[in-house]
Amino acid sequence: MKRQAGRPRKNSVPVAQEFRGKTSREILGEQVGESQDQIRRYIRLTELIPEILEMVDDKKISMRPAVELSYLPKEEQEILYDAMESEACTPSHAQAIKIRKFSAEGRLNEDVLLSIMSEEKPNQVEQWKIPKNRLKKYFPSGITQQKMEETIIKALELYRKREKSRER
Structure with a gap:
Protein backbone atom coordinates (compact mmCIF):
# COMPACT_ATOMS: atom_id res chain seq x y z
CA MET A 1 0.00 0.00 0.00
CA LYS A 2 1.35 3.37 -1.00
CA ARG A 3 1.40 6.05 1.71
CA GLN A 4 0.20 9.55 0.97
CA ALA A 5 2.81 12.17 1.77
CA GLY A 6 2.21 14.06 5.04
CA ARG A 7 -0.41 11.66 6.42
CA PRO A 8 0.51 9.26 9.23
CA ARG A 9 -0.35 5.56 8.91
CA LYS A 10 -3.23 4.36 11.05
CA ASN A 11 -0.94 2.44 13.37
CA SER A 12 1.80 5.03 13.65
CA VAL A 13 2.97 6.38 17.02
CA PRO A 14 1.82 9.94 17.79
CA VAL A 15 4.62 12.48 17.45
CA ALA A 16 4.04 13.97 20.93
CA GLN A 17 3.80 10.65 22.81
CA GLU A 18 6.41 11.79 25.37
CA PHE A 19 4.06 14.64 26.37
CA ARG A 20 1.23 12.32 27.38
CA GLY A 21 -0.87 13.84 30.17
CA LYS A 22 0.56 17.35 29.79
CA THR A 23 -1.47 20.29 28.60
CA SER A 24 -0.32 22.34 25.65
CA ARG A 25 0.30 25.20 28.14
CA GLU A 26 2.68 22.98 30.11
CA ILE A 27 4.49 21.83 26.98
CA LEU A 28 4.83 25.35 25.59
CA GLY A 29 5.85 26.70 29.00
CA GLU A 30 8.66 24.15 29.25
CA GLN A 31 9.81 24.96 25.72
CA VAL A 32 9.99 28.73 26.29
CA GLY A 33 10.90 28.77 29.99
CA GLU A 34 7.61 30.17 31.31
CA SER A 35 5.07 28.81 33.78
CA GLN A 36 1.84 27.41 32.43
CA ASP A 37 0.04 30.24 34.26
CA GLN A 38 2.10 32.77 32.33
CA ILE A 39 1.27 31.00 29.08
CA ARG A 40 -2.42 31.12 30.07
CA ARG A 41 -2.06 34.87 30.64
CA TYR A 42 -0.48 35.38 27.21
CA ILE A 43 -3.31 33.45 25.60
CA ARG A 44 -5.87 35.46 27.55
CA LEU A 45 -4.40 38.70 26.18
CA THR A 46 -5.68 37.72 22.74
CA GLU A 47 -9.13 38.79 24.02
CA LEU A 48 -7.99 42.42 24.27
CA ILE A 49 -8.85 44.97 21.62
CA PRO A 50 -5.77 45.86 19.52
CA GLU A 51 -5.34 49.32 21.10
CA ILE A 52 -5.12 47.94 24.64
CA LEU A 53 -2.96 45.01 23.52
CA GLU A 54 -0.55 47.53 22.00
CA MET A 55 -0.40 49.31 25.38
CA VAL A 56 0.63 45.98 26.94
CA ASP A 57 3.28 45.49 24.26
CA ASP A 58 4.54 49.03 24.92
CA LYS A 59 4.67 48.27 28.68
CA LYS A 60 2.09 50.99 29.44
CA ILE A 61 -0.14 48.37 31.10
CA SER A 62 1.25 45.48 33.14
CA MET A 63 0.32 41.88 32.44
CA ARG A 64 -1.94 41.20 35.43
CA PRO A 65 -4.21 44.24 34.99
CA ALA A 66 -4.35 43.52 31.25
CA VAL A 67 -5.50 39.95 31.90
CA GLU A 68 -8.31 41.27 34.13
CA LEU A 69 -9.33 43.74 31.43
CA SER A 70 -9.40 40.97 28.82
CA TYR A 71 -12.60 39.66 30.43
CA LEU A 72 -14.45 42.86 29.54
CA PRO A 73 -16.68 42.82 26.45
CA LYS A 74 -15.08 44.58 23.47
CA GLU A 75 -17.47 47.56 23.76
CA GLU A 76 -16.44 48.15 27.38
CA GLN A 77 -12.77 47.79 26.44
CA GLU A 78 -13.26 50.53 23.87
CA ILE A 79 -14.85 52.82 26.49
CA LEU A 80 -11.97 51.99 28.84
CA TYR A 81 -9.40 52.74 26.16
CA ASP A 82 -11.02 56.13 25.49
CA ALA A 83 -10.97 56.86 29.25
CA MET A 84 -7.29 55.87 29.50
CA GLU A 85 -6.44 58.12 26.58
CA SER A 86 -8.44 61.11 27.85
CA GLU A 87 -7.20 60.79 31.44
CA ALA A 88 -3.65 59.79 30.47
CA CYS A 89 -3.59 56.95 32.97
CA THR A 90 -3.91 53.18 33.12
CA PRO A 91 -5.53 51.01 35.78
CA SER A 92 -3.55 49.26 38.49
CA HIS A 93 -4.20 45.57 39.12
CA ALA A 94 -6.61 46.42 41.97
CA GLN A 95 -8.44 48.91 39.76
CA ALA A 96 -8.65 46.38 36.91
CA ILE A 97 -10.20 43.87 39.32
CA LYS A 98 -12.79 46.49 40.34
CA ILE A 99 -13.52 47.31 36.71
CA ARG A 100 -14.00 43.63 35.90
CA LYS A 101 -16.32 43.19 38.90
CA PHE A 102 -18.49 46.15 37.88
CA SER A 103 -18.61 44.76 34.35
CA ALA A 104 -19.67 41.31 35.54
CA GLU A 105 -22.45 42.94 37.59
CA GLY A 106 -23.60 44.92 34.56
CA ARG A 107 -22.86 48.22 36.33
CA LEU A 108 -19.85 49.42 34.34
CA ASN A 109 -20.28 52.70 32.49
CA GLU A 110 -18.10 55.67 31.64
CA ASP A 111 -18.77 57.44 34.97
CA VAL A 112 -17.86 54.34 36.99
CA LEU A 113 -14.72 53.86 34.89
CA LEU A 114 -13.60 57.44 35.40
CA SER A 115 -14.30 57.19 39.12
CA ILE A 116 -12.19 54.04 39.47
CA MET A 117 -9.41 55.42 37.28
CA SER A 118 -9.19 58.62 39.33
CA GLU A 119 -8.54 56.74 42.60
CA GLU A 120 -5.08 57.26 44.00
CA LYS A 121 -2.90 54.23 43.43
CA PRO A 122 -0.79 53.00 46.37
CA ASN A 123 2.39 53.25 44.31
CA GLN A 124 1.62 56.90 43.55
CA VAL A 125 1.57 57.95 47.21
CA GLU A 126 4.85 59.67 48.00
CA GLN A 127 6.77 57.86 50.73
CA TRP A 128 9.55 58.96 53.03
CA LYS A 129 12.15 56.43 54.09
CA ILE A 130 14.53 56.76 56.98
CA PRO A 131 17.03 53.95 57.54
Whole structure:
Protein backbone atom coordinates (compact mmCIF):
# COMPACT_ATOMS: atom_id res chain seq x y z
CA MET A 1 0.00 0.00 0.00
CA LYS A 2 1.35 3.37 -1.00
CA ARG A 3 1.40 6.05 1.71
CA GLN A 4 0.20 9.55 0.97
CA ALA A 5 2.81 12.17 1.77
CA GLY A 6 2.21 14.06 5.04
CA ARG A 7 -0.41 11.66 6.42
CA PRO A 8 0.51 9.26 9.23
CA ARG A 9 -0.35 5.56 8.91
CA LYS A 10 -3.23 4.36 11.05
CA ASN A 11 -0.94 2.44 13.37
CA SER A 12 1.80 5.03 13.65
CA VAL A 13 2.97 6.38 17.02
CA PRO A 14 1.82 9.94 17.79
CA VAL A 15 4.62 12.48 17.45
CA ALA A 16 4.04 13.97 20.93
CA GLN A 17 3.80 10.65 22.81
CA GLU A 18 6.41 11.79 25.37
CA PHE A 19 4.06 14.64 26.37
CA ARG A 20 1.23 12.32 27.38
CA GLY A 21 -0.87 13.84 30.17
CA LYS A 22 0.56 17.35 29.79
CA THR A 23 -1.47 20.29 28.60
CA SER A 24 -0.32 22.34 25.65
CA ARG A 25 0.30 25.20 28.14
CA GLU A 26 2.68 22.98 30.11
CA ILE A 27 4.49 21.83 26.98
CA LEU A 28 4.83 25.35 25.59
CA GLY A 29 5.85 26.70 29.00
CA GLU A 30 8.66 24.15 29.25
CA GLN A 31 9.81 24.96 25.72
CA VAL A 32 9.99 28.73 26.29
CA GLY A 33 10.90 28.77 29.99
CA GLU A 34 7.61 30.17 31.31
CA SER A 35 5.07 28.81 33.78
CA GLN A 36 1.84 27.41 32.43
CA ASP A 37 0.04 30.24 34.26
CA GLN A 38 2.10 32.77 32.33
CA ILE A 39 1.27 31.00 29.08
CA ARG A 40 -2.42 31.12 30.07
CA ARG A 41 -2.06 34.87 30.64
CA TYR A 42 -0.48 35.38 27.21
CA ILE A 43 -3.31 33.45 25.60
CA ARG A 44 -5.87 35.46 27.55
CA LEU A 45 -4.40 38.70 26.18
CA THR A 46 -5.68 37.72 22.74
CA GLU A 47 -9.13 38.79 24.02
CA LEU A 48 -7.99 42.42 24.27
CA ILE A 49 -8.85 44.97 21.62
CA PRO A 50 -5.77 45.86 19.52
CA GLU A 51 -5.34 49.32 21.10
CA ILE A 52 -5.12 47.94 24.64
CA LEU A 53 -2.96 45.01 23.52
CA GLU A 54 -0.55 47.53 22.00
CA MET A 55 -0.40 49.31 25.38
CA VAL A 56 0.63 45.98 26.94
CA ASP A 57 3.28 45.49 24.26
CA ASP A 58 4.54 49.03 24.92
CA LYS A 59 4.67 48.27 28.68
CA LYS A 60 2.09 50.99 29.44
CA ILE A 61 -0.14 48.37 31.10
CA SER A 62 1.25 45.48 33.14
CA MET A 63 0.32 41.88 32.44
CA ARG A 64 -1.94 41.20 35.43
CA PRO A 65 -4.21 44.24 34.99
CA ALA A 66 -4.35 43.52 31.25
CA VAL A 67 -5.50 39.95 31.90
CA GLU A 68 -8.31 41.27 34.13
CA LEU A 69 -9.33 43.74 31.43
CA SER A 70 -9.40 40.97 28.82
CA TYR A 71 -12.60 39.66 30.43
CA LEU A 72 -14.45 42.86 29.54
CA PRO A 73 -16.68 42.82 26.45
CA LYS A 74 -15.08 44.58 23.47
CA GLU A 75 -17.47 47.56 23.76
CA GLU A 76 -16.44 48.15 27.38
CA GLN A 77 -12.77 47.79 26.44
CA GLU A 78 -13.26 50.53 23.87
CA ILE A 79 -14.85 52.82 26.49
CA LEU A 80 -11.97 51.99 28.84
CA TYR A 81 -9.40 52.74 26.16
CA ASP A 82 -11.02 56.13 25.49
CA ALA A 83 -10.97 56.86 29.25
CA MET A 84 -7.29 55.87 29.50
CA GLU A 85 -6.44 58.12 26.58
CA SER A 86 -8.44 61.11 27.85
CA GLU A 87 -7.20 60.79 31.44
CA ALA A 88 -3.65 59.79 30.47
CA CYS A 89 -3.59 56.95 32.97
CA THR A 90 -3.91 53.18 33.12
CA PRO A 91 -5.53 51.01 35.78
CA SER A 92 -3.55 49.26 38.49
CA HIS A 93 -4.20 45.57 39.12
CA ALA A 94 -6.61 46.42 41.97
CA GLN A 95 -8.44 48.91 39.76
CA ALA A 96 -8.65 46.38 36.91
CA ILE A 97 -10.20 43.87 39.32
CA LYS A 98 -12.79 46.49 40.34
CA ILE A 99 -13.52 47.31 36.71
CA ARG A 100 -14.00 43.63 35.90
CA LYS A 101 -16.32 43.19 38.90
CA PHE A 102 -18.49 46.15 37.88
CA SER A 103 -18.61 44.76 34.35
CA ALA A 104 -19.67 41.31 35.54
CA GLU A 105 -22.45 42.94 37.59
CA GLY A 106 -23.60 44.92 34.56
CA ARG A 107 -22.86 48.22 36.33
CA LEU A 108 -19.85 49.42 34.34
CA ASN A 109 -20.28 52.70 32.49
CA GLU A 110 -18.10 55.67 31.64
CA ASP A 111 -18.77 57.44 34.97
CA VAL A 112 -17.86 54.34 36.99
CA LEU A 113 -14.72 53.86 34.89
CA LEU A 114 -13.60 57.44 35.40
CA SER A 115 -14.30 57.19 39.12
CA ILE A 116 -12.19 54.04 39.47
CA MET A 117 -9.41 55.42 37.28
CA SER A 118 -9.19 58.62 39.33
CA GLU A 119 -8.54 56.74 42.60
CA GLU A 120 -5.08 57.26 44.00
CA LYS A 121 -2.90 54.23 43.43
CA PRO A 122 -0.79 53.00 46.37
CA ASN A 123 2.39 53.25 44.31
CA GLN A 124 1.62 56.90 43.55
CA VAL A 125 1.57 57.95 47.21
CA GLU A 126 4.85 59.67 48.00
CA GLN A 127 6.77 57.86 50.73
CA TRP A 128 9.55 58.96 53.03
CA LYS A 129 12.15 56.43 54.09
CA ILE A 130 14.53 56.76 56.98
CA PRO A 131 17.03 53.95 57.54
CA LYS A 132 16.20 52.04 60.73
CA ASN A 133 19.79 52.28 61.97
CA ARG A 134 19.41 56.10 62.11
CA LEU A 135 16.34 55.75 64.36
CA LYS A 136 17.20 52.78 66.58
CA LYS A 137 19.20 54.87 69.08
CA TYR A 138 15.97 56.71 69.95
CA PHE A 139 13.87 53.60 70.63
CA PRO A 140 14.14 50.56 72.89
CA SER A 141 15.07 47.32 71.14
CA GLY A 142 12.16 45.15 70.06
CA ILE A 143 9.78 48.05 69.38
CA THR A 144 7.51 47.52 66.39
CA GLN A 145 7.71 49.65 63.27
CA GLN A 146 4.13 50.81 63.79
CA LYS A 147 4.93 51.98 67.35
CA MET A 148 8.02 53.79 66.06
CA GLU A 149 5.94 55.59 63.41
CA GLU A 150 3.29 56.59 65.98
CA THR A 151 5.98 57.96 68.31
CA ILE A 152 7.67 59.89 65.50
CA ILE A 153 4.34 61.44 64.42
CA LYS A 154 3.58 62.47 68.03
CA ALA A 155 7.05 63.97 68.37
CA LEU A 156 6.59 65.92 65.14
CA GLU A 157 3.20 67.20 66.30
CA LEU A 158 4.74 68.42 69.56
CA TYR A 159 7.61 70.02 67.62
CA ARG A 160 5.14 71.79 65.33
CA LYS A 161 3.12 73.15 68.29
CA ARG A 162 6.29 74.42 69.93
CA GLU A 163 7.43 76.12 66.70
CA LYS A 164 4.03 77.78 66.25
CA SER A 165 4.07 79.12 69.82
CA ARG A 166 7.57 80.57 69.26
CA GLU A 167 6.35 82.44 66.16
CA ARG A 168 3.77 84.36 68.21
